[in-house]
Amino acid sequence: MPENLLEVNNLKTYFFTRSGVVKAVDDVSFTMRPGEALGVVGESGSGKSVTALSIIRLVASPPGKIVGGEILFNGENILEKNNDEMTELRGSKISMVFQDPMTSLNPVFTIGYQIAETVKRHRKGISNDQAWQRAVEMLDLVRIPDARRRAKSYPHEFSGGMRQRVMIAIALACNPQLLIADEPTTALDVTIQAQILELMKGLAKEFGTALMLITHDLGVVAGTCEHVIVMYAGHIVESAPVRQIFQTPAHPYTIGLLQSIPRLDEKRGTRLTPIPGQPPDLSREIIGCPYAPRCPRVQPRCRQERPELKPVGRGEQLAACFYPS
Amino acid sequence: MIQFLIKRLIGLVFVVIGVTFITFIMGYFAPGDPIRTMLGEHFSPQLYAQLRHAYGLDLPWYEQYWNFLVHLAHFDFGYSFKTQGRPVWDILKDGVPVSMELALWALVIYLLIGVPVGIISALKANTWVDTLNMGIMLVLYAMPIFVFCVLVQVLIVFIDQETGANWPVANWGEPWHYTWTDIQFKLAPVLVFGLAGAAYFARITRTSMLEVMRQDYIRTARAKGLPERLVIYRHALRNALIPLITVTGVTLGFTITGAFLIENIFNIPGIGTITVSSVLDRDYPVIQATAVLLAIGVVLGNLLADIAYTLVDPRIKLE
């Protein structure tokens, strides 16, 4: 039994579009252990969702294509599996909460049906009634009020947050080994968000479910994850245990990110400090460090050479920067 | 719902009156005259006048139309001009079930062949599979049905002559009976009719599946680990059904008036021939009756389609 549940090595996923090749994920590697909660943060459009979709092999194709690398799940390369094997994995061993809950639910089926369907698919011999029971149970678990009745509603009758919770319910219904949650709580208020995150942590304890949590809410990362990777323009620019990210961020992008967070204790009227400049267009060849044009500490070397992910500071902290702080 | 049905019922009355009125007016002004036609080449003015009077055709048009409506209210379509002894109702009673039977089976074929072929084409869009599928379907569709029918008949004759089989070249068995003899009669016309029209369903399915297949919820269905078969038939197809329901509803409505050419060539005692020949013969009671029938069929077909819309897509509301 391999120690790592998931091992992503040199993953490259490109989109071949009319205006060029978009290198959405370019040489990304990371690992996850069973039960581990991995936070993925980063620039909007930096390839977080595409990385996640690559793992479950649902990148829209065409135009998207995984052009390189390997994804080992329980030691087996997912990229070499055929469709049948993938369908076995999806929903049961690996499940995913998609970023856009509004369009990710089938408008013509009831909520309950869509959850029960997953259960029926992966639990052999379960009856329709039992599957439905499980669906209601899951809805309850994600705090949908009046679950029994609302199970019969259709997605368009649900609020954004409720749909998002339905997506979570679907993903959790079969106690997966790996849960990929792509911004699962953006539409949830903090109390429910807390409960949902609690729920996920509970699963990790009970079933050893590993959680890959993509989010912009660094507070959520702080409270939920053990390890964090930071993505920028298709690359991982920093990877570290959660404390180190917040206490000793190494990559200038990470630092910029942390500085842009509004704080509860600030005075009214202060301005937020975003990172200046624009992210690069991924459809063009990027030479050197992709962050160089926006980096306050940029050196000539940064514009010519791409920095590799290297250990910085103590322990497991890695950063892709020639001049980490 | 009750309100909805009542609305539709009023709509039906409106459509029936509309159709019969237009038909009536058209018949009134159309060249050709039923009595003229009855007399054929034995025309004589006195006899003509006599018969016009006998049939009430010398009344002003509004009185004629009113009389028609009064009878219609009692479901009395009167007597055919052409086949004197028979009430129109009688003619319809015999023909309609046969026509409906033929058309319904054809519809079954449209759905059983057209829809899967359309799905396959959509999944393999723009590959040779798609081109081949669509090619075959479209050629069957574009080939005029009378040519198709005759080809099949010639084939049957050939088989009969060569093998001594006695497969029927034409005719129809007992309506809604399915003994082996009945099936022998019905198989060829149903297949011809079904295959000739399946392209419509195949094409519609293809295009609407193409739209649906790239929606996010299809990705969700895959992420649940559903096998592709279920993803397609359960999640995609259901969303692609709206146009199919539309055409099915319309097709259902039209089952009532029969398919002239195919009934004609395969000698099926449906209503199709009567529908067409009544126009050519200016047999107004029959024309009106078929128009009323078709109106009912169309309204009902569309009503069913509208109800089906809401069943298939909960976002669509009635009214």
Add this chain to the structure above:
Amino acid sequence: GGGTQTTSQQKAPASKQVLVYPEAGVSDIATFDPGLSTDLYSIQAIDMVFTGLVQLDNNLTVQPQLAASWQTSADGLTWTFHLKPNLKFSDGTPLTSADVAYSIDRALQPAEHSTTAPIYLALIKDSDLLQKGKIKTIIGDSIQTPDPNTVVITIKKKAAYFLDALTYSCSYVVEKKLIDKYGKNWTDHLDEGGGAGPFKVQSYQHSKQIVFVPNPYYYGPKPQLQKVIFPFYQKIDTAYQAYRAGQVDIAGVPSSYVDQARKGNDFHLAPQLWINYYTMNYLVKPFDSINMRRAFALAINKDEIVHAVWKDIYIATNHIVPKGMPGYDPNLKGPDGTTSTAGNPTMAKQYLEAGLKDEGLTSVSQLPPITLTYPSGSADADREVAALAQMWQRVLGITVKVHAEDFNKLLDDIVAATNNPHGLQFWGIAWIADYPDPQDWLTLQFDAGVPNNNMNYGQNHSPDAAQQQATQKLMEQADAMPNGPARYQAYNQAEQQLVNDVAWLPMEQVQAPYVVKTYVHGFFYNPQQLIPPDYWSQIYITQH
């Protein structure tokens, strides 16, 4: 099925005596009521079940049927018929002179809405009063039944063709009991009686088939067939395919199959009393000129058309009274003075010159546009018209526009052409004999004031109008003459005059091509495509 058939003359067992005799071209018969029948299909079925006082045999001569004999009064106005003894309807009810009177009276009743009785029975005295509703019945008036076996009919004017007219189905005898019982729907119950013909109806499924079985009470020679089935075929092509597949015993041959079918020994041609013709309106330019009419008539080669379009099935003809009719004139000449049907381009051109002069024109380009209207719906007719147009173009240099018109509209237009200088100019249509008397072909078509004289023969302003009117007089005289050579001679003379005048431009006499399985013994069509009632006894199925 099978390509080859071995047939002997040996009669097959009773169980095999079934004849499948399709009614091809209709989805159902228009009516089973003899009083209403107008079309061949209905009459074919009606003739199985009903009979009249007199009927035609295969040579189209009048034969006694229900009547055993008859006499005419000296003035020719009173006809006395004596019925055969012990006549019975197919349910066993006796048939008497009262039934005959009832049937004829009924056919003439306005409520019956018959379109034929008022024409065929127009000779009967007071029939017009009955039609107009002035009197309630003619029984006891012009139809008398002095005893159960005698019927006396009084007619308006002396007419040789009265007996012929009486052969038409509207004077067939029907059973009052059944009609009283079922009213308008009585023909749906013919299995309970109704007629006295050789067969009775066993079952009648509308739009599907009629099954006949022999009538046990038939007074004539009994049929040998145990069953005759009339399945309806909407298309003759389908019926023909069914014949080829062995599913019916008799079928008409569609024109595209004629060449193929002709080679078989089951192929037959039945000459019909049916002429396809074109005619020109005497009131419309340029056809007010006899020379123009003749030019058009002689410019066409009917032989070529019959060969190319009709596959030599039809017979090219110059005749108005068709071959097979009593009174047919084998010596009739075309407008060129010969019996040839190949046309005469040289004469046609000469007539054209003369015609142009008549019209006061110098070249064909000054001619008014010429449109030939003909009934739509027949590809063969389309072809013929196309071929004709090309011939006129070639020979006369005249462009004739052809226009297919919906049949009903065409009939309307034809009627409207009467006395109408703005009416239809040139049209094509056909005439089929109602009864085999030249009157039906001549007086009924061309006499002054008859409904069919739409080309305005005689009633026009041409220089020879007087001559035309003389011909009309001649026909009227012939009508009243007793049957015999003198009468026919008068008709022949009138016919030649009409042909010279191009009152009609006859094209071809129709023959019906049909195939009959060789194991059907004795079956053939007479010129009316009918089987006389007594002749059924000679048809049977041989071993095969």
Add this chain to the structure above:
Amino acid sequence: MPETEGPKERKPVSPLRESLRRLRRDTRAMVSLGVIIFMVLLSLFGPFVYQHLGGIYDSPDNGPIPATVYRTFYHQELSRQDELPSAQYWLGTDDLGRDILARLMQGLLVSISVAVLVEVIDITMGILVGVLAGYFGGWIDQVLARLTDIIFAFPGLLFIILLTGIFGTWADTTLSNVPIVGPNGNARLLLVSAALALVSWPLMARLVRGQTLQIKEQQFIEAARTAGSSNFKIIWRHIIPNLFSIVVVAATLDISNTIIGEASISLLGLGVQQPGSSLGLMISEASNAVDTHPWEVLVPSLTLAILVLAFSFLGDGLRDAFDPRTKD
């Protein structure tokens, strides 16, 4: 090859140009387009070319005649019926000895014109009625839907008889100047086309309505309303483009119906008149000779099938090219 210039310097490609480029790369669509163009050119210029390629023919009936005579769609050589292809008659002759190729070219012209005319009206009416009914719903839908039902149920044949009966003569005199269809004695065809179009749109309208019901419930419609778009604009810019694929599919399928429908009507003497020709008419005239002279029915049937295939595949290609979500 490394590019140094920033993204801003490169000019963005316009979507229309992009779509056209995509269409050009779609071989199936391009072949189809080629076929359609070929057929149109054939019908327009084919006869002139064809008639100048043949020599003098010494006809037993008509004497020596040039190709400009015997290769017309109306000339009959009664001695040359039902022939297979030959040097003189490239596609053989029909049962009256007329040149099949000449008739085919003439027939194509008539059929394509009718089909295009009918489809234009069909699409316009269908979209108009369907979108209005589906989008506005309520009583507008009720009225329009019932109107559609009436047209559905109404005896189109009777209407055509009425139309040609009343306006036929007028059409013969007035419309014969209309190019393409007029001069060949086919003026009534315009009436027939109008009538065919009038009875053909209800199905389109139903399809459009059904689809509109679905589209209008989507959020981007609400967004468009927020953006201040009028109903007209929402329909025009947001709904109709999303109807594109269904309309294209239905319209291309209707083409074959129209061509055959025109034939049936012509057979009744209401449309094309002898010696005129149309694809459908050629097929139906030859249809009872399927067994005896299959060639005569094969040629026009195949042409029709190819035409329908080409229109359909071109339709698919257009749909794909203008759909931003299809692959490259």
Add this chain to the structure above:
Amino acid sequence: MAQQQMATSTATGTTLVEVKGLKVHFPIKGGLFNRTIAQVKAVDGVDLTIRRGETLGLVGESGCGKSTTGRAILQLIKPTAGSVKLNGVELTKLPPAELRKKRAEMQMIFQDPFGSLDPRFTVGQIIAEPLENFKRGNAREIREQVAHLLEVVGLNPYYVNRFPHEFSGGQRQRIGIARALALRPSFIVADEPVSALDVSIQAQVVNLLQDLQAEFGLTYLFVAHNLSVVKHISDRVAVMYLGRIVELAASEKLYELPLHPYTQALLSAIPVPDPEVEARRKRIILEGDVPSPVNPPPGCNFHPRCWKAQQICREVTPPLEEKERDHYVACHFPG
């Protein structure tokens, strides 16, 4: 009493939007014949005034009716009852053509960034649509404005001809923001406008919204779950629970001293971007069943989950009253 107070503040003329007694009930259909079997009381009597130039934060449990309130204010859903006034003009009774003109003044940023973008429109067309509708310049000017707006929301202007499906979630959301800003409306309902953005872009967008507000006096109804963002941007914050406003106060005040138990629970759950703090913090865990908007509990909506609930809470619905200056709360036992 509180109602009166709020009404008087309208009279001062600073009020831009005034919502009174707003109710939105959705029928739940079921059975074969689509009968209405119940009502979702998504919004059940909301009163709000939004002052010109302020940002009113709207927070609350997911599904409590925030989006519905926003859409009902903009007349995108027909309210079941109540009145909405913008600049003193009653919107609910406005004829469609008039309402359309008003839309230049009020815009919405949709919660569902993808569904609200027409898949057949390029980004450029999407953003240009409102500009064209209200004739803001000729084609070239509009093109320039679009490019500018793209830049403003942090998207590369080079993307104008791309289609929505080619963007990441956050990028789509920015397209929606650019569209809403295009017309420079006076009032924007921003329904979770920054939820899908990374913090840097979020900061950029929040700054932008604030700049625009300062420059043009924009007014926002800002719906969000991220309470730090809400606090940062809002002048006043309204807390919604099950279709009603339960607390309304200036943001500083609300965060400092929440009076309603639900608000207290909410604030205690705010995650802090500091693992140390997160590890130590205490939250108020809400017990009990989440009530359903289909049949809300009698009395105070919140009572089944409230740790302070008494008998009166189960029977009497507490009105929204001014408990402190400019601090409204609907609770029998505030504090």
